[in-house]
Amino acid sequence: MAGEAGGNELVQVVVLLAAGVVAVPIFKRLGLGSILGYLAAGLIIGPFGFGLFDDPEAILHIAELGVVMFLFIIGLEMRPSRLWGLRQEIFGLGLLQVALCAALLTGVGMALGLPPVVAFVAGAGFVLTSTAIVMQLLEERGDIATQPGQRMVSILLFEDLMIVPLLALIAFMAPGGEEATLSSRLIDVGIGVGAIVGLLVAGRWLLNPMFRILADAHAREVMTAAALLVVLGSALAMQLGGLSMAMGAFLAGVLLSESSFRHQLEADVEPFRGILLGLFFLAVGMSLDLSVVAANWVIVALSVVVYMIVKAAGIYAVARLLRHGHGQALERAVVMAQGGEFAFVLYSAAAGVGLIDGETNAVLTAIVIISMVLTPLAILGLRGLMPRPTPDMNGVDMVDGLDGSVLVIGFGRFGQVASQPLLLKGIDVSIIDNDVEMIKVAATFGFKVYYGDGARLDILHAAGAGRARAVLVCVDKAETTVRIVEHLKAEFPLVPVLARAWDRGAALDLIHAGVDFQIREMLESAFVFGEATLKTLGLDETEANEIMQDVRRRDSERLEMQLTGGLYAGTGLLKGNAPTPAPLAQPRQPGQVMNPGAAPSSPEAGG
Structure with missing residues (x-):
């Protein structure tokens, strides 16, 4: 019982x-x-x-x-x-x-x-x-x-x-x-x-x-x-x-x-x-x-x-x-x-x-x-009935007839750092972003940022994209970055476009969209971090430099092979019968001595 x-x-x-x-x-x-x-x-x-x-x-x-x-x-x-x-x-x-x-x-x-x-x-x-x-x-x-x-x-x-x-x-x-x-x-x-x-x-x-x-x-x-x-x-x-x-x-x-x-x-x-x-x-x-x-x-x-x-x-x-x-x-x-x-x-x-x-x-x-x-x-009903909150535009200027030598779209962490050498060189830079609060904060530090959505073609015209010597796309979202690059290359094919990529899949999408230069946002910092780790472990600067050059070469070969072989299509998933890309260095198992030149291959979705 x-x-x-x-x-x-x-x-x-x-x-x-x-x-x-x-x-x-x-x-x-x-x-x-x-x-x-x-x-x-x-x-x-x-x-x-x-x-x-x-x-x-x-x-x-x-x-x-x-x-x-x-x-x-x-x-x-x-x-x-x-x-x-x-x-x-x-x-x-x-x-x-x-x-x-x-x-x-x-x-x-x-x-x-x-x-x-x-x-x-x-x-x-x-x-x-x-x-x-x-x-x-x-x-x-x-x-x-x-x-x-x-x-x-x-x-x-x-x-x-x-x-x-x-x-x-x-x-x-x-x-x-x-x-x-x-x-x-x-x-x-x-x-x-x-x-x-x-x-x-x-x-x-x-x-x-x-x-x-x-x-x-x-x-x-x-x-x-x-x-x-x-x-x-x-x-x-x-x-x-x-x-x-x-x-x-x-x-x-x-x-x-x-x-x-x-x-x-x-x-x-x-x-x-x-x-x-x-x-x-x-x-x-x-x-x-x-x-x-x-x-x-x-x-x-x-x-x-x-x-x-x-x-x-x-x-x-x-x-x-x-x-x-x-x-x-x-x-x-x-x-x-x-x-x-x-x-x-x-x-x-x-x-x-x-x-x-x-x-x-x-x-x-x-x-x-x-x-x-x-x-x-x-x-749920309230969210459906209430209009989306409109940002307070007090003190924020809209995009209208900008004519800077370089147009920066997106002024978050990446855009702020990327614009620094241009500003120090005295290059005339126009900056647009669609985050009102960020624009106001940037103004307190002396930056003039204009309000505008870079994914809209009319905003790109008003921001002077057709007259710029280069356009830097530094927004956060990968799909938005690709859409902006597609608009720019379709409407202003002669203007160089440099873009921030979220990961390898986004980088491939940007290359297919015709971007002139792209870089994965954490790639260089990760390379520097890895090299510093090698030096911390006792390698001299020359040896650490050689290993990092090898890592960079392998990464470039993988990216090129993925472009030609169709291994990635911007989604981070393997597609088709693609050739094997250049291998990445892999963590060794306990007791295993691994030669970096003979490392097994592995698809890389991020970074």
């Missing part, structure tokens, strides 16, 4: 892993994001899909640890000084948004026919945005460290703090228990404050010495166990104090953010965080009660739409009131328009004290879950 029970649990584990492994790549390929993939997978395998799981609540309780670990890692990035710098955003922006949205959503609930107390509970729960969804979206886009991202993080932190007074208020509003509950809640507040103080003391004087002792033991598994102990222990301390587990983990991360063990802790926790956070979204998908949705589909659908629109409107209004840009305000409104995981806690507490009944709890929970499911779709 024990074996059967264990086998059944193993089947469930395999199903959970398989659901995520199958669904997430499909949804990411469709551009819908990993979160929606997890939610859909959870719905399919849950009690209201194929019925492979009948207790999503149990999984959800375990999976919440993913959110806890996520907040710990975010805390590691938030040094106390940085967090102190966000205090106005947390207690100013956060308070204003929560207060306004709570008032608006309570009014919506009353308009939908709910009693005032139930309307307040429903609205207060929906105000608490999903920390897991928003933080995951910000992380995937790399926006956590940006100013808009920091503002969202600040609001989420304030909302996490708000779960404590909201739970106290729910207990205070419980029928027939005001006086007793008020006194008990005052005690609970004291316990919560004590838990925070205790965690701060432990983080300040105990954690770093503990990790130093463990590091001296040189036991990697013990360090991993200690990292998990810190995360889960701080979460448990906050939970016992009546606070949010996620808030406890976040504070622990902040306290360790300046520790010399910060990177080790992040590496130890990261694998558990990723798996458990995915499990959390799977469990949320399983928790969607389709029978409740079917029985109350009108009120559920109406509530989801109205709650999300009204909350988004409140968020947008607060952002604009505080003079944040339209685009930033609109994006925040869409990203944070959903309810969150703390709503489940609030609704369960309200049901436990008799403020709402079981069916209302299920309906409100379904509304929150559906809003979470709709968030990735709403973000």
